[in-house]
Amino acid sequence: MQKSKYVFVITGAAGSGKTTVANYLRERYHMHRVITHTTRLPRPGERDGVDYHFETSETMKKLHLLEQVTYDQSQYGSSLEGLEEGWRQGQNDVVVLDTAGAITYHQRLHQQAVIIFLTVTHMKSLAKRMTLRGDKIDAVKSRLQSKEYHRDLMLPPALKGVAHVVTNDQWENTKKQIDAIVKQIITV
Numbered sequence: 001m002q003k004s005k006y007v008f009v010i011t012g013a014a015g016s017g018k019t020t021v022a023n024y025l026r027e028r029y030h031m032h033r034v035i036t037h038t039t040r041l042p043r044p045g046e047r048d049g050v051d052y053h054f055e056t057s058e059t060m061k062k063l064h065l066l067e068q069v070t071y072d073q074s075q076y077g078s079s080l081e082g083l084e085e086g087w088r089q090g091q092n093d094v095v096v097l098d099t100a101g102a103i104t105y106h107q108r109l110h111q112q113a114v115i116i117f118l119t120v121t122h123m124k125s126l127a128k129r130m131t132l133r134g135d136k137i138d139a140v141k142s143r144l145q146s147k148e149y150h151r152d153l154m155l156p157p158a159l160k161g162v163a164h165v166v167t168n169d170q171w172e173n174t175k176k177q178i179d180a181i182v183k184q185i186i187t188v
């Protein structure tokens with residue numbers, strides 16, 4: 001019987017498939033998706049309280065956050081309350097973070113944070129995926145020019161030997177890799 005609950009942290013470059021993997025973990029393994037906070041504007045189809053808690057700079061300041069980062073000129077942050085909500089219900093959590101956030105989770109939660117770093121073989125496919133997702137052209141350009149985008153293309157040294165690295169080229173193959181990681185961690 002599994003005693004302690006985990007948070008699966010999905011990290012990696014923009015467009016690498018973090019949200020897609022998080023949704024898979026939610027649907028296939030009934031994990032609780034931690035909704036994080038951001039000051040960026042919603043993308044077409046994104047809903048407040050579902051994809052993010054959309055904040056202003058003022059409301060963001062009032063939150064009690066476990067960690068907070070600036071990514072492509074917007075603020076993002078996640079709360080301990082968000083994690084505890086899932087654990088209270090007896091569920092494992094899944095959260096989507098940039099690599100700076102993933103490092104903080106590793107430092108603060110140790111083995112309780114299972115870090116999965118997503119990458120792709122051809123970096124050009126990332127911009128293509130963002131465009132196909134419906135992101136505005138200016139938003140894609142801004143993302144590609146940001147220092148955080150370039151930083152998150154590579155596994156950070158602090159996560160070497162810690163993160164499970166998954167190459168998300170072919171979705172069917174990605175699911176198999178994710179299933180293997182979950183099986184290794186969770187014993188029912």
Ligand SMILES: Nc1ncnc2c1ncn2[C@@H]1O[C@H](COP(=O)(O)OP(=O)(O)OP(=O)(O)O)[C@@H](O)[C@H]1O
Nearest residue numbers: 013014015016017018019020129133168169170171
């Ligand atoms: N293996 C795959 N092959 C092709 N397309 C994929 C694959 N995985 C995800 N996608 C698609 O790529 C797009 C980007 O995926 P997703 O939104 O999950 O990325 P992300 O890492 O969360 O991005 P961001 O950090 O920019 O929010 C989506 O349209 C998704 O459906």
Ligand SMILES: Nc1nc2c(ncn2[C@@H]2O[C@H](COP(=O)(O)O)[C@@H](O)[C@H]2O)c(=O)[nH]1
Nearest residue numbers: 036037069071076077078096097098100101
């Ligand atoms: N450290 C944190 N990173 C977060 C959080 N919520 C989302 N993110 C990451 O930010 C970038 C940009 O997200 P996008 O939705 O605008 O593309 C991406 O890497 C997300 O994973 C958070 O609370 N903390």
